[in-house]
Amino acid sequence: MSNAFRLARGGRIDRDRPLHFRFDGREYQGYRGDTLASALLANGVHGVTTSIKYGRPRGIMAAGPEEPNALVQVEKPFPEPMLTATTLALRDGMEAAGLPGRGSLATEPDPARYDAMHAHCDVLVVGAGPAGLAAAVTAARSGARVILADADTESGGSLLGTGELLDGAPATVWVQRAVRELAAHPEVRLLERTTVFGHYEDNYAVAVQHRGDDAPSRQRIWRIRAREIVLATGAHERPLVFPGNDRPGTMLAGSARTYLHRYGVLPGSRAVVFTTNDSAYAAAIDLHDAGVDIAAIVDARDVVSTYWASLCVQRGITIRHSATVAGTSGTERVTGAYLANLSHGATHAMNVRRVVRCDLLLVSGGWNPAVQLHGQSGGAVRFDEDTASFLPEPDDRRVRSAGAAAGAFTTAACLRTGADAGAEAARACGFAAEPGTLPDAKHPPVLAGYRGPWFLPSPIDNEGGTQFVDLARDATVADIRRAVGAGMDNVEHVKRYTTIGTAHDQGKTSGTTSTGIIAELLGRDVADIGTTTSRAPYTPVTFAALAGRDRGDLYDPIRVTALHDWHVEHGAPFENVGQWKRPWYYPRRGEDMEAAVLRECRAVRTGVGMQDVSTLGKIDVQGPDAAEFLDLVYTNKMSTLRVGRIRYGVMCTADGMVFDDGTLMRTAEHRYLLTTTSGNAAAVLEWLEDWLQTEWTHLRVHLTSVTEHWATIALAGPHSRDVLARVTDIDVDNDAFGFMDWRDGTVAGRSARVCRISFSGELAFEINIPWWYGREVWEALHDAGKRFGITPYGTETMHVLRAEKGLPIVGQDTDGTVTPYDLGMSWAVSKKKDDFLGKRSFSRVDTARSDRKHLVGLLPRDTGVVVPEGSQLVATTELPAPPVPMLGHVTSSYRSSVLGQGFSLALVKAGRERIGETIYSPVGGRLIPLEVTEPVFYDKEGARRDG
Amino acid sequence: MLLLPCPWCGPRNETEFHYGGQAHVRYPDDPQAVSDEEWAQFLFFRDNPKGTFAERWSHRMGCRRWFTLHRDTRTHEIRTDDRTSPARTVTR
Amino acid sequence: MAELYGESPLTSRTHALDRDSAPQAVRLTEIAFTPQIGLRVDPKSSAAERISTAIGAMLPHQPDSAVHTGDLLVLALGPDEWLLVGREGTAGALQATLTAALGEDHGAVVDVSAQRTIIGVSGPMSRDLLNQGCALDLHPRAFGEGRCAQTLLARTGVVVVCRDAELPSFWLLVRSSFARYTADWLADAATEYRTTVPAAPGAAANDYAVCS
Amino acid sequence: MPRTPGADLPEHPDRLWHNPDPKSSYDAVIVGGGGHGLATAYYLAVNHGMTDIAVLESGWLAGGNMARNTTIIRSNYLWDESAGLYEHALKLWEGLEDELDYPLLFSQRGVLNLAHSLQEVRDSVRRVEANKLNGIDAEWVDPQQVAEICPILNTSPDLRYPVLGATWQPRAGIAKHDHVAWGLARALDRMGVDLVQNCQVTGFERVGDRVVGVRTTRGTIHAGKVALAAAGQTSVLADELGLRLPIQSHPLQALVSELLEPVHPTVVMSNAVHVYVSQAHKGELVLGAGIDSYNSYSRHGAFHTIEREMTAAVELFPMFARAHVLRTWAGTVDVTPDASAIMGLTPFEGLYINCGWGTGGFKATPGVGWCYAHTIAHDEPHPLNAPFSLERFTTGALIDEHGAAGVAH
Numbered sequence A: 001m002s003n004a005f006r007l008a009r010g011g012r013i014d015r016d017r018p019l020h021f022r023f024d025g026r027e028y029q030g031y032r033g034d035t036l037a038s039a040l041l042a043n044g045v046h047g048v049t050t051s052i053k054y055g056r057p058r059g060i061m062a063a064g065p066e067e068p069n070a071l072v073q074v075e076k077p078f079p080e081p082m083l084t085a086t087t088l089a090l091r092d093g094m095e096a097a098g099l100p101g102r103g104s105l106a107t108e109p110d111p112a113r114y115d116a117m118h119a120h121c122d123v124l125v126v127g128a129g130p131a132g133l134a135a136a137v138t139a140a141r142s143g144a145r146v147i148l149a150d151a152d153t154e155s156g157g158s159l160l161g162t163g164e165l166l167d168g169a170p171a172t173v174w175v176q177r178a179v180r181e182l183a184a185h186p187e188v189r190l191l192e193r194t195t196v197f198g199h200y201e202d203n204y205a206v207a208v209q210h211r212g213d214d215a216p217s218r219q220r221i222w223r224i225r226a227r228e229i230v231l232a233t234g235a236h237e238r239p240l241v242f243p244g245n246d247r248p249g250t251m252l253a254g255s256a257r258t259y260l261h262r263y264g265v266l267p268g269s270r271a272v273v274f275t276t277n278d279s280a281y282a283a284a285i286d287l288h289d290a291g292v293d294i295a296a297i298v299d300a301r302d303v304v305s306t307y308w309a310s311l312c313v314q315r316g317i318t319i320r321h322s323a324t325v326a327g328t329s330g331t332e333r334v335t336g337a338y339l340a341n342l343s344h345g346a347t348h349a350m351n352v353r354r355v356v357r358c359d360l361l362l363v364s365g366g367w368n369p370a371v372q373l374h375g376q377s378g379g380a381v382r383f384d385e386d387t388a389s390f391l392p393e394p395d396d397r398r399v400r401s402a403g404a405a406a407g408a409f410t411t412a413a414c415l416r417t418g419a420d421a422g423a424e425a426a427r428a429c430g431f432a433a434e435p436g437t438l439p440d441a442k443h444p445p446v447l448a449g450y451r452g453p454w455f456l457p458s459p460i461d462n463e464g465g466t467q468f469v470d471l472a473r474d475a476t477v478a479d480i481r482r483a484v485g486a487g488m489d490n491v492e493h494v495k496r497y498t499t500i501g502t503a504h505d506q507g508k509t510s511g512t513t514s515t516g517i518i519a520e521l522l523g524r525d526v527a528d529i530g531t532t533t534s535r536a537p538y539t540p541v542t543f544a545a546l547a548g549r550d551r552g553d554l555y556d557p558i559r560v561t562a563l564h565d566w567h568v569e570h571g572a573p574f575e576n577v578g579q580w581k582r583p584w585y586y587p588r589r590g591e592d593m594e595a596a597v598l599r600e601c602r603a604v605r606t607g608v609g610m611q612d613v614s615t616l617g618k619i620d621v622q623g624p625d626a627a628e629f630l631d632l633v634y635t636n637k638m639s640t641l642r643v644g645r646i647r648y649g650v651m652c653t654a655d656g657m658v659f660d661d662g663t664l665m666r667t668a669e670h671r672y673l674l675t676t677t678s679g680n681a682a683a684v685l686e687w688l689e690d691w692l693q694t695e696w697t698h699l700r701v702h703l704t705s706v707t708e709h710w711a712t713i714a715l716a717g718p719h720s721r722d723v724l725a726r727v728t729d730i731d732v733d734n735d736a737f738g739f740m741d742w743r744d745g746t747v748a749g750r751s752a753r754v755c756r757i758s759f760s761g762e763l764a765f766e767i768n769i770p771w772w773y774g775r776e777v778w779e780a781l782h783d784a785g786k787r788f789g790i791t792p793y794g795t796e797t798m799h800v801l802r803a804e805k806g807l808p809i810v811g812q813d814t815d816g817t818v819t820p821y822d823l824g825m826s827w828a829v830s831k832k833k834d835d836f837l838g839k840r841s842f843s844r845v846d847t848a849r850s851d852r853k854h855l856v857g858l859l860p861r862d863t864g865v866v867v868p869e870g871s872q873l874v875a876t877t878e879l880p881a882p883p884v885p886m887l888g889h890v891t892s893s894y895r896s897s898v899l900g901q902g903f904s905l906a907l908v909k910a911g912r913e914r915i916g917e918t919i920y921s922p923v924g925g926r927l928i929p930l931e932v933t934e935p936v937f938y939d940k941e942g943a944r945r946d947g
Numbered sequence B: 001m002l003l004l005p006c007p008w009c010g011p012r013n014e015t016e017f018h019y020g021g022q023a024h025v026r027y028p029d030d031p032q033a034v035s036d037e038e039w040a041q042f043l044f045f046r047d048n049p050k051g052t053f054a055e056r057w058s059h060r061m062g063c064r065r066w067f068t069l070h071r072d073t074r075t076h077e078i079r080t081d082d083r084t085s086p087a088r089t090v091t092r
Numbered sequence C: 001m002a003e004l005y006g007e008s009p010l011t012s013r014t015h016a017l018d019r020d021s022a023p024q025a026v027r028l029t030e031i032a033f034t035p036q037i038g039l040r041v042d043p044k045s046s047a048a049e050r051i052s053t054a055i056g057a058m059l060p061h062q063p064d065s066a067v068h069t070g071d072l073l074v075l076a077l078g079p080d081e082w083l084l085v086g087r088e089g090t091a092g093a094l095q096a097t098l099t100a101a102l103g104e105d106h107g108a109v110v111d112v113s114a115q116r117t118i119i120g121v122s123g124p125m126s127r128d129l130l131n132q133g134c135a136l137d138l139h140p141r142a143f144g145e146g147r148c149a150q151t152l153l154a155r156t157g158v159v160v161v162c163r164d165a166e167l168p169s170f171w172l173l174v175r176s177s178f179a180r181y182t183a184d185w186l187a188d189a190a191t192e193y194r195t196t197v198p199a200a201p202g203a204a205a206n207d208y209a210v211c212s
Numbered sequence D: 001m002p003r004t005p006g007a008d009l010p011e012h013p014d015r016l017w018h019n020p021d022p023k024s025s026y027d028a029v030i031v032g033g034g035g036h037g038l039a040t041a042y043y044l045a046v047n048h049g050m051t052d053i054a055v056l057e058s059g060w061l062a063g064g065n066m067a068r069n070t071t072i073i074r075s076n077y078l079w080d081e082s083a084g085l086y087e088h089a090l091k092l093w094e095g096l097e098d099e100l101d102y103p104l105l106f107s108q109r110g111v112l113n114l115a116h117s118l119q120e121v122r123d124s125v126r127r128v129e130a131n132k133l134n135g136i137d138a139e140w141v142d143p144q145q146v147a148e149i150c151p152i153l154n155t156s157p158d159l160r161y162p163v164l165g166a167t168w169q170p171r172a173g174i175a176k177h178d179h180v181a182w183g184l185a186r187a188l189d190r191m192g193v194d195l196v197q198n199c200q201v202t203g204f205e206r207v208g209d210r211v212v213g214v215r216t217t218r219g220t221i222h223a224g225k226v227a228l229a230a231a232g233q234t235s236v237l238a239d240e241l242g243l244r245l246p247i248q249s250h251p252l253q254a255l256v257s258e259l260l261e262p263v264h265p266t267v268v269m270s271n272a273v274h275v276y277v278s279q280a281h282k283g284e285l286v287l288g289a290g291i292d293s294y295n296s297y298s299r300h301g302a303f304h305t306i307e308r309e310m311t312a313a314v315e316l317f318p319m320f321a322r323a324h325v326l327r328t329w330a331g332t333v334d335v336t337p338d339a340s341a342i343m344g345l346t347p348f349e350g351l352y353i354n355c356g357w358g359t360g361g362f363k364a365t366p367g368v369g370w371c372y373a374h375t376i377a378h379d380e381p382h383p384l385n386a387p388f389s390l391e392r393f394t395t396g397a398l399i400d401e402h403g404a405a406g407v408a409h
């Protein structure tokens, strides 16, 4: 039965390019230019799948994205669920299967690439039918930058499927001319196979381009910022609601015409045409002329057009007016239509008069303008009684509709409204634009459509259980009836009760009809009921397309320091700290993490270690009021810091909670260098700018981020001075270079700024050199330190060492609910300053409580234990029934080489009052006894910092 | 994706900016002198109008300047006189 | 130079950038070790005038504009903020000139030479390449020579400078820690131009595409 | 006959509610016919014998955030105060289906909250340990166990932010939001409570500091007690009384895929690789992420939020690459400074407030109803909601759930 329904001639397929494909396991052949649907129809296949709820056979209903039925699962070249056969371009070797409602996802990874592109234009035209082409050509001639996007594989829109004439020649000739003209404009971008699927604020339109499996990216998201938008998205034909209206072989009349003209396919041999308006007549005539036996035209109207009647008479086609299809026969495919007369006013159907045999039932219930994007853009719609459809309400936003999307249902009107819209849009962008002369399109007089009930009365099915409204969701008139009966009078409730409009097609064919039926059942106006909300996407879009190229390593920037490669070469695993990669520890052969960290800790405590601390945020603060400013943002007093000196400082948010900490060095009378924690650098800078620019505008201060200008190397341990001395010209003697001093000089021949800061409690230095010299200086220090057994250490060791000294880490030992007092840092909170950020909050009732959680130390009675971080703390030796009162939790916990045991920092209710007490932590079903201690475990007197 | 008019750099995509909430919220002249209630108002209570809202934005990925906009919270429309005569700095 | 300057943020990527360039379409190169000085000063002040005199050009008033004066490129980054990009080896001199011109007035001169590196993007598809991740309108009418902008490229901040609108050619100034990410991102974006030329409209024969 | 398992969702009843005109006076009116308003009316009737009540809804019943949420239910919050309230709600969920005699499709399929950094691991363990002591089923699971629970999740260490483990609450899950609303509504309708739709409250009737009724688009209605349950719109109402609140209304978006064969057995939430996903009964994947940054009442979010969310989704679930986004939407959520709700008395006598549930109040629905009804009936907060007072912002006793709530749920 190969291509038995393919005409010998005609259509826009490439007959020299046959394509082989499999559907539901069977081999077929089609041509390049076919969709899967047209190729199936050419092979006589209508039935594509079964319906989701009732398992009824379902076929191809439409020829575009409005298709409610013909869902397929692509199996090859790569599995993709739920595509409509009517929009799926055929390719050689394609394998697909009918999909009864639910798709399946591939288990192997998608090999395709997806990307995105930003674009700007004066005028974006959506849709390249007659209206869109006219709009684009008009706007382009004015010199405006134009983007014309169309979902289809070629431009022309409906003109590709109607066989009509423009200026006496096939309309496609004009289409080609228009496209050629547009392509020649340097300021025009033509986007074929590109569906504009979303409209967002300020005319930001998003589109997906289907570039094909072999393209550099399979799909591309276009992010288009347009000054003006013309929506020329056409209209979708409405099916009719009658018993058995879902049998395969039932097809929209206009779609049948498209299959004929565009694909050279006859969708059947004997057709009944059932319509409520003029538009189906053209389909009937064209199909008849192509060889389809038109068994009858059933027109629900009492009066039919004399123009079309005479054409039918010439061809011997019978028209039955005031009639309806009251039911259908057939199982896998329609075999006949039951015709009945309609009473006057069409409120009742008479008994079935006649059964007409057919294998094709063409239906047309009028047209729904594709107002989805208009709706997304915030545009209103109004119900138009004449066309029984919702039309876009024009407004003064920069989005305008044209053509069938605006209710212009003749080609002449589409061309005119398109050209007008294009000209207006271009003018709105400041271009002198005039709609030029348009091709001549003949159109017959149009007779008003049928105004009877939205579901046709039938003696066969009173409840409407076989009268399908949303075929994709298997929802019927009976379902709407039940919803309304349940008390629902809102279209949104009915949608959710019946699920109408919630399938892949988002109710393109069912929306207006279901509103009509609700109105009818409630005896209210259609306009009153209205529509459901249009939402992006207009047609479904793959997750992968939206994800684009921000995948894998590009998911989020990987920030590295100047020393990164050295760390890699030396085997360090990395810790993610914000976007930074920081070396975590440097395992030697055979070492696990714990062993490596204990070794690194020992090295710092007894010899010397070195760490890359370049990730610390650094901000240059300058200006005559810098000191005053810093006094306001730090809890400490910073104005008293002397040039050449460094001070540790804490910043709080205005609610008194610790926000960041770091060191501040005074580099000149009016200049400081401030450091922040690694993850917080951007936030701190923004926070400082905020206060400077919006609150303390009188302060003369400038902030400059210099984080990456400097590479920073920490050198820590009793031998750090010895190492540094070998490579620097700075006098590193304790008297010359004291704790919390900084000095400029050279290190390994490069100019450097060296600070005496210690985060480990040991004698330590931090060496800052411009990024470019980072590795060179690091290696020089490493060489110089060899004789002292210099040991590179990572973040984990740094954490252990600082915890032994009771130094908290913001974000680990604090969680946004902790004040400096809670941390036991009242020494860092100035009592002398009138104000600073956070000060006022310390006296609030809750913040001033003495039983708040305090940072304390914990020592397990069992020295072999390291309590897991995050463990909760309780006061009792046995757990009562929940809820168990909790005292706090363990924030940091490690095994210490110097203590020879595990130890923790914890936030504990009234912790400082509990020092010396024993509290407990439930760990793995046991209660571990812990002694509450001061948070400083090692070198409490601070004797080691001078070496 | 809002298109926000930075008074310095011109219209830019929302993703370049950081939102700062209500504008013109003043830091008390003397925080130590205000009551707990007034302090709480300053810290946590903000207008949340349905309609025009004076709000702060920082052009984080651009010039790093803070500025004020009047935006309709129903439609996201930005009052056009702000486009032409933007507030350059604000008092919170 | 390496002797003098150590290692630039993209030293390890030099080869990769070269490989990932698509000679007919886009070329990616690092322009390393350029002196860069951040300048903050009130544009209406006499200090600003003195600085203009010292560098031989008015500080551009309009943010997002870039002017050349001799070897110096002056980028206006904000209402009172500029980034001066000089010729290799002149950082110290430039900083001294600016500091001297600023004198005792309120302002800031900060050496940020190593804070950012520069990636050059040139060739006919440069705009296309950048627009894969940069939302600016790079059309020559909107962003020609004399223009610069601080903006987002993919997921990081950059300063984009139009060097030549005709060729075209752009500079991206990117923070050193993000440089590799940006380079990798650009190289990945250039995949498009290294493989075959994109299919002409409608000419995708072997295509499995969805038309809506 | 149904071809697809799960497509045969339970039928709704033939009768849900009547649409009465509002009376001129009630013992109590509840402003807002979302889940919280309905549940509150329900427990006022059931626990406190009050049935002369009206629920006033400006639009269609449960068409606010109740119609828009990703339906995640769990109780594994950090602080005792939250744990108490959410766990109470979860226990009520466990009996609600029977009580309402309505298929709520409450499915306790568990929830995984992923940890992607060492700090997230610490925070997660902390929360799990706190949960356990609060009697909440919670577990810390390592990457391998994560993979066993949810095999389609990418637990490879090569991920930019690898999964380092997760918290696991087996009793958590999802329920079908509309069914919940309608089940409550039907019960209320049967008990004689008036559910009044298309009735927007525009102001209040006051005698001094006492609120004695509401002005509505359908006339003035007197009431002994007025209880606000208006979620994202609360500030607009409070403005009428000059009552400033610490809430900001933001868009929160969600989206669904087409219907798919069951692939996703549980609920997965990730703060760092920001997305949360479950698969609804019908088969669609339901996904959400964080709020949009700015204040808005538009029920419309920004597209870059969706793009970022999809990136996260495909990173964590590579098999979702060729799933399709079918529909996106947004709700208006009321966000507080500490990511915890506000429920209790107000400076006005006879006026009660429940708001600030932000991105995560669906799960609390029955718990809110229970406690809020108590607050209204007794003019005093239930012990479970006492900590959620407005005063906490003055005293500083915030209940900071940013960690447990993420930016959403």
Ligand SMILES: Cc1cc2nc3c(=O)[nH]c(=O)nc-3n(C[C@H](O)[C@H](O)[C@H](O)COP(=O)(O)OP(=O)(O)OC[C@H]3O[C@@H](n4cnc5c(N)ncnc54)[C@H](O)[C@@H]3O)c2cc1C
Binding pocket: D031, D032, D033, D034, D035, D036, D037, D056, D057, D058, D059, D060, D061, D062, D063, D064, D065, D066, D067, D068, D069, D070, D071, D072, D073, D199, D200, D201, D202, D229, D230, D231, D232, D233, D234, D237, D252, D253, D254, D288, D329, D330, D331, D332, D333, D357, D358, D359, D360, D361, D362, D363, D364, D409
């Ligand atoms: C996208 C999204 C995802 C979410 N996901 C989750 C989740 O997974 N889990 C979770 O627990 N929570 C989630 N939430 C949050 C949850 O939806 C809300 O916290 C919860 O629904 C709020 O309570 P409600 O149901 O009463 O609100 P709503 O349903 O919004 O009810 C408020 C009602 O008040 C009405 N109203 C407002 N003003 C007036 C007036 N003046 N007069 C009369 N009526 C008025 C509104 O029309 C509305 O119907 C999500 C929210 C969103 C938007």
Ligand SMILES: NC(=O)c1ccc[n+]([C@@H]2O[C@H](COP(=O)([O-])OP(=O)(O)OC[C@H]3O[C@@H](n4cnc5c(N)ncnc54)[C@H](O)[C@@H]3O)[C@@H](O)[C@H]2O)c1
Binding pocket: A126, A127, A128, A129, A130, A131, A132, A149, A150, A151, A152, A156, A157, A158, A159, A194, A195, A196, A197, A232, A233, A234, A235, A278, A279, A367, A370, A373, A402, A403, A404, A405, A408, A409, A410, A411, A412, A414, A538
């Ligand atoms: N006889 C009738 O009653 C009747 C009714 C309706 C339409 N028509 C005819 O149909 C034609 C309508 O012309 P038109 O130009 O208004 O529409 P059209 O249908 O010819 O073209 C619309 C185009 O828009 C594209 N499109 C739709 N949505 C899109 C999106 N979101 N993104 C990208 N592309 C999208 C479609 O692919 C299509 O090519 C006229 O010829 C008219 O006579 C006739």
Ligand SMILES: Cc1cc2nc3c(=O)[nH]c(=O)nc-3n(C[C@H](O)[C@H](O)[C@H](O)COP(=O)(O)O)c2cc1C
Binding pocket: A492, A501, A502, A503, A506, A532, A533, A535, D067, D068, D069, D070, D071, D177, D256, D280, D282, D284, D286, D299, D326, D327, D328, D329, D330
């Ligand atoms: C849990 C859940 C599942 C949903 N599933 C679907 C669906 O399968 N198809 C659909 O079109 N919409 C679905 N929706 C979205 C609704 O259609 C709708 O967008 C949402 O209720 C918000 O309302 P609005 O878009 O009318 O403003 C779902 C919503 C939720 C909350």
Ligand SMILES: [Zn+2]
Binding pocket: B006, B007, B008, B009, B010, B059, B062, B063, B064, B065
């Ligand atoms: Zn700016």
